[in-house]
Amino acid sequence: MSIAGSDNINAREGRYRYFIESVIAWEGVWGLYDKGWLLCPGNDGTRYCPFFASHDHADAWNEIAQTGYVPTAITLVELTENLLPDLARNRIEPGISPTGDDGPILPGHLALHDDLMAALKKSITG
Template identity: 45%
Template sequence: MASKTQDDTRYADFIAEVAEWEGVWALYHNGWLLQTTATGDKFCPIFALRDEAKSFAAGIQSDHVPTAITLVELMESLMVQWRAENIMAGICPTPALPAIVVSPDQLSNDLMAALKDVMDERFGNQS
């Protein structure tokens, strides 16, 4: 797990919420907001909830606005671009806590597994 502390459930909560809603929120203003970790990795902050994205934008005093992204858009467009440009996903940063930074591949795998669980729950295991 990418989290530094065992009691930080932001990543697991994010995956569960996003699989249920089938979308994420990111911040957009003439392009997606990108930030850099202390080690120099570029990442795009993404959130499960609009209010989290809005709060983060206000906290960093950004002109970027929360914008919804479907899971299809995330996986088939944004993550493709991120892989090409070596950009990571920054999960649920807050003014007090840094983003949980994961690779697009890790995020994609975790989201697909969670989405399968949600679908099995909704429709029964079809396999």
């Protein structure tokens, strides 16, 4: 693997870790909403629903993408108990922190849920 490829993987891992830590600290995520959650086409024919660690991140990406959707808060409970299972049933991937230069991180429904629950447990138990 090239150094540039390694740097990209490290950047994505850092972005994902930042997302998880921010979500647990704030107990929520941000999505883009307008009579339904924004769904985007993935590179491999899948669809994803973008999620962001903050309003500012959602707003910045939305400004570039010009979707017309509005950054909207989603509680951690709503995300884990309702939205992720609904996305899984409809074969829509959770798309973590897409940027203008790089697509979303697609950890999968179960992995995202498990990572969030592990981070929540760690934050509670110290």
